[in-house]
Amino acid sequence: MAHKFNPENISRLEDPSRLELFDPEKVLKEFGIREGMTVLDVGTGPGFYLPYLSKLVGDKGKVVAVDVQEEMVKRAKEKVEREGLKNVEVLKSEENKLPLEDSSVDFVFMAFTFHELEDPKAFVEELKRVAKPFAYLAVVDWKKEERDKGPPPEEVLSEWEIGLILDDSGVRVGRVVEIGKYCFGVYAVFPQEEEENPLMNVPFRIPPGMV
Numbered sequence: 001m002a003h004k005f006n007p008e009n010i011s012r013l014e015d016p017s018r019l020e021l022f023d024p025e026k027v028l029k030e031f032g033i034r035e036g037m038t039v040l041d042v043g044t045g046p047g048f049y050l051p052y053l054s055k056l057v058g059d060k061g062k063v064v065a066v067d068v069q070e071e072m073v074k075r076a077k078e079k080v081e082r083e084g085l086k087n088v089e090v091l092k093s094e095e096n097k098l099p100l101e102d103s104s105v106d107f108v109f110m111a112f113t114f115h116e117l118e119d120p121k122a123f124v125e126e127l128k129r130v131a132k133p134f135a136y137l138a139v140v141d142w143k144k145e146e147r148d149k150g151p152p153p154e155e156v157l158s159e160w161e162i163g164l165i166l167d168d169s170g171v172r173v174g175r176v177v178e179i180g181k182y183c184f185g186v187y188a189v190f191p192q193e194e195e196e197n198p199l200m201n202v203p204f205r206i207p208p209g210m211v
Contacts, residue, residue, distance in 0.1 A: 014046050014075075021149075022140065022179040024052040028109070030177075031138040031187055033057065037106040040098075040130065041065040043113030044090065047076035053109065054085045064100060066093035096122045100130040111140045112183070115156040124169040133192035137171060140185050149182055159184045 033039065035058040041049060044065035053063045065080075065088060067073050076090045091099045095118050108127055117123045127137070142150040144158040157165075163173045166188050174187045 014048060018048060020180075021182055022185075024049050024111075025056065027140070027179060027185065028052060028056055028138070031107075031185065032136050033107050033109075033138075036060040038062045038064070038104060039107045039109060040100070040105045040127075042108060042110045042127075043067055043116065044076050045072045047079040047088075047090070049109070049111055050076065050079060050085055050088050051083055054088050057087060059087060061087060063088040064105070065090045066098060068093055068095055095119075096126050098126055098130050102129055103132045105130050106132055106135050108135065108137045110138070112142065112150070114139050114141050114162055115151070120157075120162075120165050121169055124166060124171060128169070128171065128190055131190040133190065135190045137166070137188040137190065138185060139188070140179060140183055142183055147182055159186060162186050 033053070033056050035056070037057050038061060039053050039057055041053055041063060044050065044067050047065060050063060050065055057063060063085075065076055067076065067090075070092065073090055073092045079085075080088045080090055093099055108131060114120065131137075139162060141159075141162065142156045144153050144156050144161075146153060150156075159176045163176065163186060166173050166186070171188045171190055174189060177185045177187070179185045
């Protein structure tokens with residue numbers, strides 16, 4: 001069973017020291033988030049990154065934040081209300097079912113969430129449903145090595161493992177980058193769905209780590 005964050009420790013997810021892991025505004029800009037986009041924040045927790053996402057998409061954009069844990073949704077909604085984030089909506093989701101319409105998202109953000117998925121391939125298929133053609137996916141997660149922060153290495157996936165899951169699901173990995181001392185980022189694109197053409201069915205794989 002995948003490791004799930006214990007809601008009893010929710011205060012850790014709101015600790016300002018989390019900014020030491022990576023600069024969210026800088027990293028999100030590098031991953032291609034822009035004004036006017038509709039962004040999906042998967043596993044938002046108490047909404048730590050919502051102010052940054054809200055600022056980057058601006059008044060013409062929208063952020064939809066989802067979490068499977070009721071307490072996380074409650075705390076995220078309180079944060080949105082407290083900080084006046086008018087372009088943010090927080091919703092309760094199911095493990096492999098998102099409360100969004102087909103082809104409605106420009107950018108998917110998953111920070112320290114991928115390793116918590118019960119069935120990563122099934123969830124990626126659900127992301128493909130809600131993502132627009134050529135939407136971006138940004139995954140930030142813990143390095144699979146000994147650290148003095150975060151879950152133990154055996155509870156997380158390496159960048160190579162995440163890259164293979166995405167590639168096997170038809171999501172094209174563009175690059176993998178190191179983001180500070182503790183985590184890495186995987187940048188990928190949801191391709192446009194097309195009818196299969198046997199003449200074009202050539203295996204294509206970009207190993208994570210290649211720019």
